[in-house]
Amino acid sequence: MICIKKVNKYYGKTKVLKGVDMEIRDGEIFGIIGHSGAGKSTLLRCINGLEDYKEGSILVNNKEIRTLNEKQLREMRKELGMIFQHFSLLERKTVFENIALPLECFKYSKEDINKRVLELLDLVGIKDKKDIKPRNLSGGQKQRVAIARALALNPKVLLCDEATSALDPNTTKSILALLKDINKKLGITIVMVTHQMEVIKQICTKVAIMEGGEVLEIGETEEIFLHNTKALRKLIGEDNIVLPQGTNIKILFPKGTSNESLITKMARDLDIDFSIVFGKLEKFRDDILGSLIINVSNKSGESVKRYLDNKGIIWEEIVND
Ligand SMILES: Nc1ncnc2c1ncn2[C@@H]1O[C@H](COP(=O)(O)OP(=O)(O)OP(=O)(O)O)[C@@H](O)[C@H]1O
């Protein structure tokens, strides 16, 4: 468990983290999204002790990162694997040697290293690349080596800083599938720092939206996307599309619901007309979620709301920002 409370961080006089609160539970795939300069990498580096923070608290497995000495920090980092956008592999070493590095650092025996590296190569699906140098690998394969190296010491948490930002869409998908698989198989908590919405939609169970050093919103990914919250709209620069007259009602179709005929049935039951303003279906992890905005006259608005309530349908009225 990573518990972040009221963290402030300054570079000189500039405040780059402003009262950051966040709780990342064991086993979660937690996304942190925001534009460039939002403070995402800084926050990640505070979590693993690469950066200091002056105010607030960051507890990783109940240990306050700021108070650890060098030796304790070294031990703590065993539990926190990290991967980056540009892989950070050593070009002079082979794939095997790159993955073996952390194990050598902690003085594992040759036999143990051999066994562990082979296991890891298998896990990330690049067994055949064992003796190759990084320059002869594709971006996706390089990231697989980096993931294997980050997992070498059996960390409890994997911190990913823009891990897929340098990859093409298909390779991104395959790396995300690998991370999801690792989360499921090994129960490792994954923190994904990204500016790619697709990353959040494909694998994150929870998401924090950051801007200018602040957390604008935290919640279940599905909830935030389904409700198309203000913070999310701000992030993607999209306004709610609504008609200026009448009542605009957004009807949500969470996973497992099939309400295709709801709207037409409601129109018949209530004997009203409506227009469809906006509708979309989106894929999240393994589910499809949908939402539909309809516009009815102000006179019919109240009866529509009552009707939806009686049917247990989730809705919200959309008003212009
Ligand atoms: N070592 C540093 N010294 C001074 N300022 C820094 C330093 N590192 C980062 N900053 C500043 O802190 C702010 C947050 O930077 P950070 O790298 O955490 O953002 P980010 O959200 O990771 O952005 P990106 O998406 O571009 O990676 C920025 O304004 C940046 O200029």
Ligand SMILES: [Mg+2]
């Ligand atoms: Mg960054």
